[in-house]
Amino acid sequence: MKKMNIKLFTIMLLCAVLVLSACGGNSNKSSGDKSDSKSSKTLNVWQMGNSDWTKIVGPYEEETGVKVKIQGIPWDKGHDKLLTAVASGKGPDIILMGTTWMQEFVDANTFVDLTDYLDEYPNLASDDFFDGALETSVFDGKTYGIPWHVDTRLLFYRKDLLGDVGYPDGPETWDDLEDAAKQLAARGKGNYAVDLSLTDANLVYSFAWQHGWDYEPDLGADNFTKPEFKQTIERYKTFYDNKYSQVEKGKELAQAFSDGTKPMFFSGPWDIKTIEDGAPDIKGDWDVRLMPDGGTNRSMIGGSQITIFKSSDNVEQALDFINWMSEPETQLSWYKVKNELPSRKEAWEDPLLADDPMISTFGEQLESVQAPPTIHGGEKVGQEIQKMLEKVARGGEDIDKTLNDLHQKVAKILKD
Known part of the structure; x- marks a missing residue:
């Protein structure tokens, strides 16, 4: 009987230890899981x-x-x-x-x-x-x-210099912009009006929207044969042919803006600091305004x-x-x-x-x-737009020919 009691006591003690271990283990695991889900993740x-x-x-x-x-x-x-x-x-x-x-x-x-x-x-x-x-x-x-x-993009402009040609608040429309550019470029050799990028296809899309163009996915490459897109490229050609914009890279942005040789450019919010830091001498003489309106003033996002x-x-x-x-x-x-x-x-x-x-x-x-058009092979399309602009601006090629070439190349990109 005594032996049986000792055996029973041993079994009960072992069970108690196992239960306590299990409880302690569960508690630690729960706490550990919570800690692991945080500290180790x-x-x-x-x-x-x-x-x-x-x-x-x-x-x-x-x-x-x-x-x-x-x-x-x-x-x-x-x-x-x-x-x-x-x-x-x-x-x-x-x-x-x-x-x-x-x-x-x-x-x-x-x-x-x-x-x-x-x-x-x-x-x-x-x-x-x-x-x-x-x-x-x-x-x-x-x-x-x-x-x-x-x-997004806005027009950065010199309030003082634009004021001299009748646009102290900057040009509101594309016709205003072209008129102001003509007067600014007439100041003499080395003076331009606006910096137009030849390497930013998204900016081309923005200008095209402002001239009434829209990309319709079902039309594919035919979007680039629309008269509104041609009008946009003609506008580019006007600015380069008349030296309102400089084909060559020219001076650094802040310097050209500061000395007035390029009193307008299109850019994003990061260039506010560029001008503040790089051209502190013109503080108060420049501002930003909404994109020029040609029926709409939509900008790219x-x-x-x-x-x-x-x-x-x-x-x-x-x-x-x-x-x-x-x-x-x-x-x-x-x-x-x-x-x-x-x-x-x-x-x-x-x-x-x-x-x-x-x-x-x-x-x-x-x-x-x-948003820029969602186009299959969009980066390649953008590269072809840049090449087309180069031909128009630097090579003086016929716009109808360059746009026809662009149409064929985009059609091939979309097909591939």
Whole structure:
């Protein structure tokens, strides 16, 4: 009996130890899981252009315990790196994409379709973003990216010099711009009116919209035979033939703007700082204004999209991070770091932007913007447009001939 009691006691004691161990183990595992889900989780991010997000993500890491590992990818290497990731299926959790690459990589099935997730996150509602920015993230009714920053183009102009030729507030229409350019170029050798880029196809699209052109996908290459597109190229030719614009590269931007040899140029918000730093002597003598109106004053919208790579195992955590990045306060923090404009409309109500007359003009232009045409092989099409402009501006080739050549080359790109 005593032996039986000792045996029974031993069994009971062993059971108690096992139960306590199990309870303790469960408690530790639960706590450990929670800790592991925070402290040991890492989000891998490819940031096209640079890795400057490291300057703003600290609060998110502290709040969640998630490590955000950011790798900056130079733009000139980004396209090939993305192609390799798509082919191998090995990439990061999150990719900050330039808007002009979105169509190509959506077609390549690169990103997670975010459509069904949007209602779960308060900062991702479509109504909170500029319509133009959404055009570069939604394809066939499905959302593949969340707009991060936006940019557009305005006309930078010298108030004093434009005032001398009758346009102190800058030219409002394309006819005004041409009239002002004629007078400014007449100041003598070495003086031009406006810097027109021969290497920016998106700017060509903007000017074409302002002349009444629109890209219709069903027409394909025939879009470039429309009379409105021809009128746009004729306008370019007028500015170069009459030396309103300089074909050669010429002086550095801030210098040419400062000395008045090129008192107008089209650019984005980043060049506000370029002029402030590079030409402090003309402070108060220059401003920005909306794009010239030729029936519309639509400008192009650029910027970037935050996307989730299709092979990510951290989709929910990536969405949480994107939701945090889309808070107006976060976007304003980024503006302070990089001067890139926020995609969330609410952020524009902050005095930092609303009380800055130049920046608020960019906000006004963002209400009249359009995404560059979504074209299969869009980068190649853009390169052909640049070649066509070179022929018109430098070679003096016939516009009908160059546009016919462009039509044939675009048709081949679309067919391939």
